[in-house]
Amino acid sequence: MPTQAEWAAAYAYLRERLRAFELIEAASEVEAAAATRVVEQYAPAYPGQFTLTELSEQSETVTRARRPDEAWTAAVTVLQTYLVEVPRLAARIGELLERDPANIVFLPDAREEEVAEGVPKFSLADLTIPPAQAEVLLSELQRLTTSGGEQLDARSDTR
Amino acid sequence: MPDPTLADLTAAIDRLLGLSVARAALQLNRNATERAYEAYVFSLCAAAVRSIPGGRATLVGVVSGPNPATVVFRGAPGSMASRTQDFAYLDCQLGARQFEIHVDVEYEGQSRATHEIDVSGCSAEHARQVRRTGQAPRTNKHLLMAFECKLYTSDPGVALARTFVGLVADCSTNLLNGFVCNRRHRGLSRYLSRSGAPEPFTELSPLDPDSETEFLNVVKHRLKRWSPDR
Numbered sequence: 001m002p003t004q005a006e007w008a009a010a011y012a013y014l015r016e017r018l019r020a021f022e023l024i025e026a027a028s029e030v031e032a033a034a035a036t037r038v039v040e041q042y043a044p045a046y047p048g049q050f051t052l053t054e055l056s057e058q059s060e061t062v063t064r065a066r067r068p069d070e071a072w073t074a075a076v077t078v079l080q081t082y083l084v085e086v087p088r089l090a091a092r093i094g095e096l097l098e099r100d101p102a103n104i105v106f107l108p109d110a111r112e113e114e115v116a117e118g119v120p121k122f123s124l125a126d127l128t129i130p131p132a133q134a135e136v137l138l139s140e141l142q143r144l145t146t147s148g149g150e151q152l153d154a155r156s157d158t159r
Numbered sequence: 160m161p162d163p164t165l166a167d168l169t170a171a172i173d174r175l176l177g178l179s180v181a182r183a184a185l186q187l188n189r190n191a192t193e194r195a196y197e198a199y200v201f202s203l204c205a206a207a208v209r210s211i212p213g214g215r216a217t218l219v220g221v222v223s224g225p226n227p228a229t230v231v232f233r234g235a236p237g238s239m240a241s242r243t244q245d246f247a248y249l250d251c252q253l254g255a256r257q258f259e260i261h262v263d264v265e266y267e268g269q270s271r272a273t274h275e276i277d278v279s280g281c282s283a284e285h286a287r288q289v290r291r292t293g294q295a296p297r298t299n300k301h302l303l304m305a306f307e308c309k310l311y312t313s314d315p316g317v318a319l320a321r322t323f324v325g326l327v328a329d330c331s332t333n334l335l336n337g338f339v340c341n342r343r344h345r346g347l348s349r350y351l352s353r354s355g356a357p358e359p360f361t362e363l364s365p366l367d368p369d370s371e372t373e374f375l376n377v378v379k380h381r382l383k384r385w386s387p388d389r
Contacts, residue, residue: 001162002162002163002164002165002168006164006165006168009165010165010168010169010172013168013169013172014172017172017173017176018176018185021176021182021185023176023182023185023186025186025188025189026185026186029189029312029313032313033312033313033314036313036314036316039345039346074313074314077312077313078312078313079175079185081192081310081311081312081341082184082185082187082192082312083181083184083185084366085310085341085364085365085366086184086187086192086195086310087184088365088366089192089195089196089199089310089364089365090195091365092199092202092365093195093198093199093202096199096202096203096205096206097202097205097218097230099230103228103229103230104198104229104230104232105229105230105231105232106191106194106195106198106231106232106233106234107231107232107233107234107244108233108234108235108244109233109234109235109237109238109241109243109244110243110244111241111243119190119234119235120188120190120191120194120234121234122188122191124195124198126187126191127184127187127191127192127195129180129184133178133180136178136180137175137178137180137181137184140171140174140175140178140181141175143163143167143171143174143175144168144171144172144175
C-alpha cells in the first residue's frame with residue numbers, strides 16, 4: 001500500500017497532468033473534491049470514555065481535511081463520473097426516449113443567444129463513448145482505484 | 160491484485176490521459192453534464208407515466224408538434240412559452256387527467272418570485288394557457304411535481320437542497336417534490352429527512368438499475384394515487 005506521502009505525490013501528479021493537458025475545469029473539480037472535508041462521528045478512544053455529549057453539549061460530529069489517500073479517492077471519483085457515469089447517462093436517455101443520442105440536443109433560447117454566454121450547445125452524442133473505447137477507459141480507471149478506491153470509501157465516513 | 164506503487168499510479172495516469180477519448184470526455188462543460196442529468200430525470204418520468212396502465216406520455220416539440228425527429232432541450236432555464244427553438248416537453252394523460260412535464264422552466268412562486276425548476280409537471284390546461292399568453296407558469300395548484308436535479312462529481316453538501324427547500328416553501332402543496340442526485344451523503348440524507356422536506360432520491364444513476372426502479376415506483380405510485388379513475 002502506498003504511504004500517505006506517495007498518495008499525495010500521485011494526487012499532485014494527476015493535478016499537474018490535467019493542467020498540462022489544459023483540462024482546467026476537470027482539474028478544478030478534482031481539487032474541489034479533494035478539498036471537501038470529511039464529516040465523522042466522534043469515537044471514544046477506549047470503552048467507557050465519556051462522549052462529547054456527556055462531557056458538554058457539543059455535537060458528536062467531527063470534521064477534518066482529507067488525508068492524501070482520501071483526496072486521491074475523491075479525485076478518481078471525479079474522473080469516474082466524467083468517463084463512466086456521464087457517457088452511460090447519455091446512452092440511457094437515448095434508450096428511454098427512443099432516440100439516437102445525436103438527435104437529442106441542448107440549445108440556448110435563440111432570443112437570448114447573443115447574451116447567453118456559457119449556455120452549452122451540444123448533442124448527447126458528444127457525451128457518449130463507443131463501447132469498445134468505454135471498456136479500455138474502464139480498465140485504465142480500475143488501475144487507479146485498485147487497492148485505493150473501495151477500501152478508502154469504507155474508511156472515510158462520509159456517506 | 161498487488162498494491163500499486165507510486166510508479167504504477169503515475170503510469171496509470173499517463174495511460175489514461177494519453178487516450179484521446181478520455182481527454183475529450185474530461186473537456187466537457189460542467190453545464191452540459193448538469194443539463195444531461197435533468198434530461199435523464201425527465202426521461203425517467205416519461206417511463207413512469209408510460210408504465211401505468213392507460214398512461215400516455217408523448218414527446219412534443221413546441222413548434223413541430225408530436226414526436227419530433229430531434230428532441231430539443233433548453234441549454235439553460237427559460238420560458239415555458241418560448242418558441243424560438245423547438246423545445247420539447249411531455250404531453251401526458253392518465254385517465255381524465257392531462258398534464259405536461261417540462262425541463263428547465265421558470266415559474267412564478269406564491270411570493271411572485273421567479274424560480275427555475277429543473278424538471279416539473281403541471282396541468283396541461285395551465286401550460287396551454289401559458290403558451291397562449293406568454294406569461295410564466297405559477298407554482299400554485301397547477302404545479303404537480305417539482306424535481307431539483309444534480310449530478311455531483313464528489314461528496315454533495317446541503318447547499319442546493321437548502322435552496323430547493325426554500326423553493327418548495329414557495330409552492331402550493333403538490334403530488335411530489337423531489338431532490339434528485341447521483342450521490343448519497345449522510346449530511347444530505349439527514350437534512351432531507353426533516354418533516355416537509357422534499358423527497359430524497361440521492362443515488363439515482365444509470366449505473367444503478369435499482370435506483371431507477373425505486374424512483375420509477377415512487378413517481379408511479381404518486382401519479383396513480385392522483386388519478387384513481389384511470
